[in-house]
Amino acid sequence: MVLLVTKGIVKQFGAFRALDGVDVEIEKGRVTLIIGPNGSGKTTLVNVITGVYKPEAGRVFYTKPDGKMIDITGWPPHKIFEIGIVRTFQIPQIFQKLTVLENLLAVARGQRGESVISALLKNWVKEEEELARRAFGILKAVRLIDKWDVPAYLLSAGEMKLLELARALMAGANLIILDEPIAGVPVDQAHEVFKIVRDINKQQNVTFLVIEHRIDIAFKYVDYVYAMASGKVIAKGLPEEVANDPKVKEVYIGG
Numbered sequence: 333m334v335l336l337v338t339k340g341i342v343k344q345f346g347a348f349r350a351l352d353g354v355d356v357e358i359e360k361g362r363v364t365l366i367i368g369p370n371g372s373g374k375t376t377l378v379n380v381i382t383g384v385y386k387p388e389a390g391r392v393f394y395t396k397p398d399g400k401m402i403d404i405t406g407w408p409p410h411k412i413f414e415i416g417i418v419r420t421f422q423i424p425q426i427f428q429k430l431t432v433l434e435n436l437l438a439v440a441r442g443q444r445g446e447s448v449i450s451a452l453l454k455n456w457v458k459e460e461e462e463l464a465r466r467a468f469g470i471l472k473a474v475r476l477i478d479k480w481d482v483p484a485y486l487l488s489a490g491e492m493k494l495l496e497l498a499r500a501l502m503a504g505a506n507l508i509i510l511d512e513p514i515a516g517v518p519v520d521q522a523h524e525v526f527k528i529v530r531d532i533n534k535q536q537n538v539t540f541l542v543i544e545h546r547i548d549i550a551f552k553y554v555d556y557v558y559a560m561a562s563g564k565v566i567a568k569g570l571p572e573e574v575a576n577d578p579k580v581k582e583v584y585i586g587g
């Protein structure tokens with residue numbers, strides 16, 4: 333089943349066409365990767381999907397949990413978030429001084445329209461216990477359970493990415509969009525991040541759309557790949573197919 337489709341997306345900045353008729357299909361339950369050199373339009377496409385930009389042409393369709401496909405083109409970002417499409421940095425930034433657990437609870441409180449401060453001052457009630465239980469379950473899934481009481485600023489780069497992922501899960505995402513999840517993360521931690529993405533994808537049936545430059549690592553953990561260049565999809569397929577595509581090789585290695 334297709335969870336999200338873009339059809340013929342065109343996005344212009346003045347006379348410059350950043351996206352020039354982009355069609356992608358994100359299958360439910362898959363991890364889909366978008367690669368492409370700097371400036372090829374990957375982030376712009378994510379911005380169109382998440383409602384930050386309205387495209388000049390083209391449509392974005394999303395299949396709701398009840399199976400109905402709806403046109404979400406041009407919806408505001410908060411509405412797109414509410415239907416379960418969550419981009420990691422769309423959630424307010426990690427609170428460096430709060431613990432890992434408190435960062436998760438803050439997402440849930442934010443969704444209830446509460447300020448973090450007022451929630452922190454409040455006595456723990458049943459609802460809070462329930463949220464904490466859910467948060468601990470998520471921390472177990474992202475393998476941060478041992479760090480639940482550690483302030484976020486003490487986490488490694490890889491753990492910080494995992495906390496962002498945990499926060500997206502806490503927000504109840506169906507489709508999680510990760511924009512460069514392993515940028516600046518050392519190799520061993522980068523593999524760990526992708527392994528956890530894979531586990532969550534399999535165990536919790538969460539669909540992922542990932543943008544990543546480090547294709548040597550990312551290709552090992554994804555189901556399907558789109559390659560972009562100059563605002564267009566130039567190749568798509570299984571990782572090994574895209575890796576061997578002459579157009580992709582040309583863009584990456586210069587022919």
Ligand SMILES: Nc1ncnc2c1ncn2[C@@H]1O[C@H](COP(=O)(O)OP(=O)(O)OP(=O)(O)O)[C@@H](O)[C@H]1O
Nearest residue numbers: 345348349350368369370371372373374375376377
């Ligand atoms: N708000 C904007 N105004 C003008 N031009 C923009 C804007 N946003 C993006 N662009 C241009 O559109 C093109 C595509 O940018 P985009 O950020 O989508 O590329 P990208 O593939 O995500 O690159 P990177 O890998 O560097 O993040 C670039 O040439 C960029 O300069």
